[in-house]
Amino acid sequence: MIELTELEHDTISELINIGVGRAASSLSEMVDQPVELTVPAISFVERFSDSELANAPTEVVSAVSQSFHGPFTGEAMLVFPEVRSLELVRSLLKVDVPLDTLTDLEQEALMEVGNIILNACLGSISNVLGEPINCSMPTFRKRETRALLDDDTAGGSTATNPVLMILHVQFMLRQNDIDGYVLFVMDLESIQMLRELVRRFLANSLG
Amino acid sequence: MPNTKSVLLVDDSKFARLLVKAFISSNFANWEIDEAEDGAKALEMVDAKTYDYMLVDFNMPGMDGLELGEKLRSRFPGAVIALLTANIQQEIQNKAENLGLDFIAKPPTEDKIRDYIMSREATR
Numbered sequence: 001m002i003e004l005t006e007l008e009h010d011t012i013s014e015l016i017n018i019g020v021g022r023a024a025s026s027l028s029e030m031v032d033q034p035v036e037l038t039v040p041a042i043s044f045v046e047r048f049s050d051s052e053l054a055n056a057p058t059e060v061v062s063a064v065s066q067s068f069h070g071p072f073t074g075e076a077m078l079v080f081p082e083v084r085s086l087e088l089v090r091s092l093l094k095v096d097v098p099l100d101t102l103t104d105l106e107q108e109a110l111m112e113v114g115n116i117i118l119n120a121c122l123g124s125i126s127n128v129l130g131e132p133i134n135c136s137m138p139t140f141r142k143r144e145t146r147a148l149l150d151d152d153t154a155g156g157s158t159a160t161n162p163v164l165m166i167l168h169v170q171f172m173l174r175q176n177d178i179d180g181y182v183l184f185v186m187d188l189e190s191i192q193m194l195r196e197l198v199r200r201f202l203a204n205s206l207g
Numbered sequence: 208m209p210n211t212k213s214v215l216l217v218d219d220s221k222f223a224r225l226l227v228k229a230f231i232s233s234n235f236a237n238w239e240i241d242e243a244e245d246g247a248k249a250l251e252m253v254d255a256k257t258y259d260y261m262l263v264d265f266n267m268p269g270m271d272g273l274e275l276g277e278k279l280r281s282r283f284p285g286a287v288i289a290l291l292t293a294n295i296q297q298e299i300q301n302k303a304e305n306l307g308l309d310f311i312a313k314p315p316t317e318d319k320i321r322d323y324i325m326s327r328e329a330t331r
Contacts, residue, residue: 022295026293026313026314027314029314029316030314030316093226105221105222105225108220108221108222109222111220111222112220112222112223115220115266115293115313116293116313116314118293119266119292119293119294119295119313120293120295122296123293123294123295123296123299124295126296126297126298127295127296127297132296132298133296135266135294137219137266137268
């Protein structure tokens, strides 16, 4: 398993904090209300089902996912309970639309929200580290939590990966009783590259 | 605003187009607003009509917003062209600036879109 020093751990948390902070600001602009964030949590697991996030494995969630490629690669996800997703879309739309149109727009709207949130996160991290990160087009999935990271294209599962680093931040919109989380998942090679970049960043920053 | 202007919104997200269109329409009544879901469609549309404003997303299938922006800028040197994108990376902002494109960070809000257009109108 990967070992991070306290300073490296703290720096990665702060990077995520900056990224998600920017994302929260974007979300707050969109819904016109405060967005509360938890402190980022970093955990290493061999399978997603081992993480605390899979405590309710059969809960159905809506997720927008974007893979990212740069010095390190991985997947970023915005996840929230399916039952609240329409409520979120209603909060986002500043124009009145009939319910059937709202339902039609649900997936489009959530993908665009995911695109804005995840790009805000990754863009901030890229700007701090000075390394470009390319994002794929967002994809949408609605499924049980336990299958959240199953790979649609390969038909396989992330269970085959040796280590996953899960960076998790919860966000809450109290006025609408909506909460969700942002998740970054990387494999061992990318974690090592991120750690190396963080070391360089610290070396430059600390002189 | 007394004069009717024309706007082309290029974004693969129908939701994003709907929001921006609503923000422009509510502040600039009578402006003509057309939509394209990707770069290829946008290039077809500018063959048939000249636009005063073109707001272009970055992350789209096929041609990305910078490629499209570069083509549009060379064909329409006097038009207002802005990259309207969630991708806030400095590198993207620098490339946009080098191509003579404005940069507007998503999310689009009514204030942001209105203020941007009013500031550009004031300089035209």
